[in-house]
Amino acid sequence: MGISSSACTGTEQPRTRGTTATDGPGGLVRFPAEFAWGVATSAFQVEGATRADGRGRSIWDTFAAQPGTIVDGSNADRACDHYRLVERDLDLMRSLGVRSYRFSVAWPRVLSEGRGAVNAKGLGFYDRLVDGLAARGIKAVATLYHWDLPQALEDAGGWERRDSADWFADYSAVAVRALGDRVDRWVTVNEAKIIAREGYQTGRFAPGKSDRVASGRVIHHLGLAHGRAVQAFRASGARGTIGPCVQLAPCYPADDSAEARRATELADVTENTLYLDPVLRGSYPRGLADADREVAVGIRAASRDGDLDVISAPVDFVGVNYYGPQVVGGSGPVTRYPLSSAGWQQVHPGGLTDVLLRLHRDYGSPEVVVTENGVPDAPGEDLHDASRTIFLRDHLLAVHGAIAKGAKVKGFHAWALMDDFEWAFGYTQRWGLVHVDFETLQRTPKDSARWYQRVAAANAVSSATPSPRR
Ligand code: GCO
Numbered sequence: 528m529g530i531s532s533s534a535c536t537g538t539e540q541p542r543t544r545g546t547t548a549t550d551g552p553g554g555l556v557r558f559p560a561e562f563a564w565g566v567a568t569s570a571f572q573v574e575g576a577t578r579a580d581g582r583g584r585s586i587w588d589t590f591a592a593q594p595g596t597i598v599d600g601s602n603a604d605r606a607c608d609h610y611r612l613v614e615r616d617l618d619l620m621r622s623l624g625v626r627s628y629r630f631s632v633a634w635p636r637v638l639s640e641g642r643g644a645v646n647a648k649g650l651g652f653y654d655r656l657v658d659g660l661a662a663r664g665i666k667a668v669a670t671l672y673h674w675d676l677p678q679a680l681e682d683a684g685g686w687e688r689r690d691s692a693d694w695f696a697d698y699s700a701v702a703v704r705a706l707g708d709r710v711d712r713w714v715t716v717n718e719a720k721i722i723a724r725e726g727y728q729t730g731r732f733a734p735g736k737s738d739r740v741a742s743g744r745v746i747h748h749l750g751l752a753h754g755r756a757v758q759a760f761r762a763s764g765a766r767g768t769i770g771p772c773v774q775l776a777p778c779y780p781a782d783d784s785a786e787a788r789r790a791t792e793l794a795d796v797t798e799n800t801l802y803l804d805p806v807l808r809g810s811y812p813r814g815l816a817d818a819d820r821e822v823a824v825g826i827r828a829a830s831r832d833g834d835l836d837v838i839s840a841p842v843d844f845v846g847v848n849y850y851g852p853q854v855v856g857g858s859g860p861v862t863r864y865p866l867s868s869a870g871w872q873q874v875h876p877g878g879l880t881d882v883l884l885r886l887h888r889d890y891g892s893p894e895v896v897v898t899e900n901g902v903p904d905a906p907g908e909d910l911h912d913a914s915r916t917i918f919l920r921d922h923l924l925a926v927h928g929a930i931a932k933g934a935k936v937k938g939f940h941a942w943a944l945m946d947d948f949e950w951a952f953g954y955t956q957r958w959g960l961v962h963v964d965f966e967t968l969q970r971t972p973k974d975s976a977r978w979y980q981r982v983a984a985a986n987a988v989s990s991a992t993p994s995p996r997r
Contacts (some may be wrong), residue, residue, distance in 0.1 A: 554990035556927050561922070563666055563981035565627030566620065566960060567899050569673035569717070571603055572947040574633065576610035578928070580648035583639030585675035587950075590733035599953035605950045607970075608964050610652060617659040618972070622705060622942065623976055624983040627666040629898055630656065631673035631717065632702050642678030642694050647917045650705050657709040668940070669706065670714040670772065671699050673757060674722060674733070681734055686745040686752075687715055687721070689829065696755035700763065704962045707765025711857065712848050715753040716896060719773040720802050723822075731951050743825020747834070750805050754837035761840075768843035772898050773802045775882040778853045779863070786857025788949055794855045795820040796847025799882075807890045809839035832843070845886060846898035849922070852878040869917075869956060874902065876921035885928035894935045897926060901942035903949075903956040908973075915975040921946045941979060945970060 569588050593604040609616055620628060634641060653669075660667045672695065676685060682693055703713065718724075722786040725732035727742035736742075753771050760769045778794045780787040797820030798820035804812045816823040854863040865874035879900065900922050905914040919941060922987055930936050946959035954965055960976035963969070972980075982988050 555985075555987050556924060556990055558927065559930065559986045560986070562986060563627035563896070563940075564625065564986075565629055565666070565668065565938055565940035566623075566722075566944040567629035567668075567873075567942050567945065568609070569631040569670065569942040570584070570633035571606075571631075571673065571675040572943070573607040573945065575606040575608040577604050579610060579983040580636075580652070581639055581646045582639040582649055583635035583641070583646075584678040585633070585635045585716040586678055586681045587675050588734055589678055589681075593735070596735065597951055597953040600955035603687070603946070603948040605965075607945055607965075608968050612968065613652070614659065616944070617656075617663055617665075618667055619970055620815045621663040622635075623726050623960075625665055625944075625970065626983060627661055627668055627711075627938055627940065629668035629670065629714070631670035631675075631714075634672065634676050634698055634707075635675060635677040637701060638677065638698055639679075641680035641683075642697060645701055648699075653702070653706055657706050657734055661709050661946040666711040667706075667709055667781045668712040668714060668896070669702070669710045670717050670898075671695070672715065672752075673717040674726075676734075684737065684822040686748050687735060688742050689748060689751070690808055691748050692751035692755045693931045696759045699756035700759040703760050703763045703765050706971065707760075707763055707767060710765075711768050712767060712844065712846075713756075713760055713769040714772045715756045715769065716749050717772045717898075718848060719749040719753075719771075720774050720798070722749060725951075725969045739819065739821035740825040740828075742827040743819075743822040743827075746822065746983070747826045747829035747907035750838040751834055753806065754840045757840040757842060758837070768892075768948075769958050770844040770846055770896075771802075771806050772841040772846035772848060773799075773806075774848040774850070774899075775799050775803075775885075776851065776853045777878045777881040777885070778855055781854050781856035781863065783863045784857055787855060790857055790859075794853055794860075797822070798853055799875060799885075802888075802929070803890060804895070805835060805838045806842065807845070807893065808948060809838065811835075842893070844849065844894040844896055845890075846896050847882060848899035848942075849879045849882060849897065850900070851875055852877050859881075866877065869903050869952075872902065874918065876918075876925040879922050879925040883926065884932055887929070887932070887934040892933065892935055894937055896937050899940060899942040901958050903958050910971060910973045912973045912975045915960070915973070919975060920988055920990070923982070924990060927988070 605743040643817040657667045727736045730737040778796045800812035846904040864875040894959040943958045944960040946963040949956045962971045
């Protein structure tokens with residue numbers, strides 16, 4: 528997700544297509560053995576059952592109940608009802624040959640008030656989920672925080688309060704203790720950038736605030752929370768691995784002017800290095816105050832000695848969410864690439880190669896997992912979603928291009944397994960490989976799901992254009 532197109536950076540040069548590297552007959556591009564072909568969801572977007580079994584309220588329940596926040600006036604009270612239909616969804620994933628499922632644990636299901644007593648019934652859902660994955664040979668990738676802060680914690684000051692890092696560490700320890708024997712990868716915080724920008728700057732997402740200085744404090748506390756969760760995981764001795772999840776957007780200058788180049792450099796700070804550097808280098812990026820003075824003030828006010836040592840606790844991998852680039856001119860963002868029906872997403876597969884190679888080149892080549900990549904249906908596509916198949920093919924070729932140059936990419940998770948509640952867009956955008964009828968809750972694989980199934984089975988992508996109706 529990335530609604531705003533406020534800016535970004537980078538010296539990367541734009542490319543017009545994904546990589547075309549091939550190593551087999553008929554343009555067949557093979558992936559490394561054990562590559563994890565996955566799909567992703569998040570709790571609030573799919574689970575529904577928001578009042579079942581002692582689940583507490585989250586900031587998104589509160590936000591969606593306010594008039595004017597969700598474009599179609601909907602909410603996620605039922606969503607896909609994944610909470611009740613989970614066995615069916617597990618079977619669906621197995622039938623599609625999915626090898627890795629990225630889901631998120633809803634904090635208010637596990638701790639109704641965000642802290643204190645554990646809600647055994649809520650935790651039991653994730654227990655059954657990871658058992659069900661193991662029984663089907665599907666790897667479990669569990670995100671600890673995908674935006675659904677318990678409302679009780681928001682009422683106590685939420686992410687603006689430094690204590691939030693302690694709350695998150697305690698909750699993470701509970702989740703790891705209960706599920707850590709069956710989870711392969713833990714993802715700490717999903718997209719601190721979008722939380723800060725949309726939740727605390729534009730106010731378009733929960734908790735709906737508009738206070739840039741506060742957003743700086745939140746960025747620092749989310750980093751601290753991430754580091755404290757990594758420490759809690761290490762202390763638990765659980766198997767598996769842990770890492771952050773960053774939404775990266777390569778930034779390209781719109782033209783050769785000095786103004787565009789400078790604006791691109793500053794945009795790169797707020798799009799990328801502000802979230803990568805603290806975690807992977809133990810420092811905030813140079814140029815932060817020039818890129819966003821108020822955010823820098825908030826971060827400085829929230830910082831204490833030693834925090835960056837916690838924030839940069841060694842991680843096992845970096846989760847990358849990629850939706851598209853930013854193109855920046857001297858007087859603001861511009862649109863250079865085709866826009867998807869999301870409205871905010873410029874489609875540029877080569878940008879994914881660029882961000883993966885940047886991690887490889889500038890950040891010590893960490894192990895990387897693509898934790899999200901996807902596109903909404905084009906208008907009128909319904910089950911025959913040729914544009915999604917082409918999008919995924921081109922982005923997978925882009926991943927392969929980065930692997931061929933040394934990037935350590937271990938897996939890919941298509942966003943999303945199924946159509947779901949798309950935050951402030953409600954049910955007006957369909958991002959799933961699987962179609963959901965929100966009246967009957969029936970799931971029907973789209974053409975792209977069948978295509979992805981063949982890709983996973985072959986461990987290879989054909990660079991030939993898929994026929995629209997296969
Ligand atoms: C994100 C989001 C998803 C969105 C997706 C499409 O992490 O940005 O995880 O929840 O639905 O990005 O906008």
